[in-house]
Amino acid sequence: MIKYNLLCKKCDLTFDSWFASSKEFDKLKKKRLINCHSCGSLQVEKNLMAPKLINKTINFKDEKKNTLKYQQIKKTINEYQKFIKNNFDYVGENFVYEARSIHYDNKKRDKGIYGTASKDDIKELREEGIDTNLIPWVENENN
Numbered sequence: 001m002i003k004y005n006l007l008c009k010k011c012d013l014t015f016d017s018w019f020a021s022s023k024e025f026d027k028l029k030k031k032r033l034i035n036c037h038s039c040g041s042l043q044v045e046k047n048l049m050a051p052k053l054i055n056k057t058i059n060f061k062d063e064k065k066n067t068l069k070y071q072q073i074k075k076t077i078n079e080y081q082k083f084i085k086n087n088f089d090y091v092g093e094n095f096v097y098e099a100r101s102i103h104y105d106n107k108k109r110d111k112g113i114y115g116t117a118s119k120d121d122i123k124e125l126r127e128e129g130i131d132t133n134l135i136p137w138v139e140n141e142n143n
Contacts, residue, residue, distance in 0.1 A: 002019050003019075004049070005049040008044050009043035010041035014047055074138070088112045089111045099113065103128070
């Protein structure tokens with residue numbers, strides 16, 4: 001596929017169009033099948049256009065920088081997860097129930113808790129004055 005910038009000689013409209021190849025453009029032009037979509041004129045010619053160049057060195061540097069950022073973020077998340085696993089009790093899907101029990105029933109625990117809850121549940125807990133935080137979680141360190 002090739003994209004050409006075209007110019008209508010009658011109304012001076014410029015527009016882009018895609019063709020299967022440069023030969024395909026010439027073939028359609030010869031058969032008088034290329035016309036201006038504004039005025040209908042057959043006086044349509046290829047216009048000058050700059051080629052689109054891709055600078056691979058810049059893309060490689062950006063990709064490398066993004067990979068390093070990703071690795072740093074992943075390392076930080078893994079450190080948080082390790083700290084949480086070592087210092088808090090996992091309550092799984094019972095997080096909302098356990099958080100309310102601690103808050104309202106003064107249920108005593110040796111450690112804080114962590115588990116899973118929906119965004120709506122977290123919002124409700126916060127509205128009730130129960131301090132919670134969302135932490136990104138990676139289940140497998142190979143992710």
